Amino acid sequence: MQIVIIGSGNVAFHLAKAFMMNKIPVAQIVGRNEQELKSISSALNIPYSTEHPEKADLYLICVSDNAVEEVSGLISEKDALVAHTSGSLPKEILKGEYRKASFYPLQTFSKAKELTYSEIPFFIEADHAEDRILLSGLASRISGHVMESTYEKRKYIHLTAVFACNFVNHLFSRAKEISDSQEIPFDYFLPLIDETVQKIHSIDPREAQTGPAVRNDKRILELHEQLLHGESLEIYKTMNHSIQNMYEL
Numbered sequence: 014m015q016i017v018i019i020g021s022g023n024v025a026f027h028l029a030k031a032f033m034m035n036k037i038p039v040a041q042i043v044g045r046n047e048q049e050l051k052s053i054s055s056a057l058n059i060p061y062s063t064e065h066p067e068k069a070d071l072y073l074i075c076v077s078d079n080a081v082e083e084v085s086g087l088i089s090e091k092d093a094l095v096a097h098t099s100g101s102l103p104k105e106i107l108k109g110e111y112r113k114a115s116f117y118p119l120q121t122f123s124k125a126k127e128l129t130y131s132e133i134p135f136f137i138e139a140d141h142a143e144d145r146i147l148l149s150g151l152a153s154r155i156s157g158h159v160m161e162s163t164y165e166k167r168k169y170i171h172l173t174a175v176f177a178c179n180f181v182n183h184l185f186s187r188a189k190e191i192s193d194s195q196e197i198p199f200d201y202f203l204p205l206i207d208e209t210v211q212k213i214h215s216i217d218p219r220e221a222q223t224g225p226a227v228r229n230d231k232r233i234l235e236l237h238e239q240l241l242h243g244e245s246l247e248i249y250k251t252m253n254h255s256i257q258n259m260y261e262l
C-alpha cells in the first residue's frame with residue numbers, strides 16, 4: 014500500500030516515524046515547509062515534496078485543523094482513502110471525491126520528545142467497512158490500542174484531552190512562573206507532578222484531590238490570593254471555586 018503523509022509538524026513527524034519503525038513504508042511526505050520536510054526526510058529516509066502529492070492509496074493529512082479543508086482539496090485522486098488526524102473535525106471536512114476517514118491518535122506530540130507508540134490509543138472512523146479494517150489494521154501494527162469511534166464520541170475524546178493534557182500543561186507553565194519568580198528550581202516539583210499523575214492510575218481523580226480548597230482551609234486560600242496577581246490569581250480563584258463546588262463545600 015502506497016502511503017503519503019501531508020504536513021511536516023509534530024503529528025506528521027511522529028506518525029511517519031511510527032510507520033517506519035514498524036516497517037510500514039511511507040512513500041512521500043508533502044508540505045509547504047521545506048526546512049521541516051528536509052529534516053524529517055533525512056531523519057527517516059522518506060522522499061519529500063513541496064509540490065502536489067504523488068499517487069497513493071492512503072493520504073494522511075496531518076496539518077493544522079484550520080488548514081485541513083484547504084489541503085484536502087489538493088488531492089485529486091478519486092480511487093484513494095484520505096484521512097485526517099484531528100480530534101475535533103468531522104471526516105466530511107475533507108473536500109474531494111475520494112473515500113474519507115479519520116485517524117486520530119490520542120497523545121500529545123512534540124518532535125523533540127520520544128514516544129512509546131505501542132501505548133497510543135488510535136480512534137478510527139470511515140464510511141466503508143473495508144476502510145475501517147484497513148486503517149485499524151495499519152494502526153494495530155503501531156499500537157495495541159486501536160478502536161473505532163464516531164465523530165460524536167471523538168469530539169468528546171478530544172475535549173477530555175484538552176482538560177487532561179493541555180490545561181494541565183498550562184498549569185505547569187503557570188506553576189513554573191511562580192517558582193521562577195522566587196528562584197526555586199522547578200525540578201523540585203517533578204516528583205510531586207509524577208506522583209499526581211501516577212496516583213490516578215489506581216485512584217479516581219475525585220478521590221485523589223488534596224490541597225487547601227478541598228480542606229476548605231480559608232486562611233491558606235486568602236494567603237495564596239495575597240501572593241498572586243493578574244491571570245494566575247484569576248486561575249487560582251476559578252480552580253478553587255470549581256474544587257469547592259465539586260465537593261459541595
Ligand SMILES: NC(=O)c1ccc[n+]([C@@H]2O[C@H](COP(=O)([O-])OP(=O)(O)OC[C@H]3O[C@@H](n4cnc5c(N)ncnc54)[C@H](OP(=O)(O)O)[C@@H]3O)[C@@H](O)[C@H]2O)c1
Nearest residue numbers: 020021022023024046075076077078080098099120121122
Ligand atoms: N500535536 C498533538 O499533540 C496532536 C495530537 C492529536 C492530533 N493532532 C492533530 O494533528 C493535526 C496536526 O497537528 P500538529 O500538532 O502536527 O500541528 P503542527 O505541529 O502545528 O503542524 C502543523 C502543520 O500544518 C501545516 N500547515 C498549517 N497551515 C497550513 C496551510 N494553510 N497549508 C498547508 N500546510 C499548513 C504546517 O506547516 P508550516 O510549518 O509551514 O506552518 C505544519 O506542517 C491537527 O489536526 C491536530 O489537531 C495533534
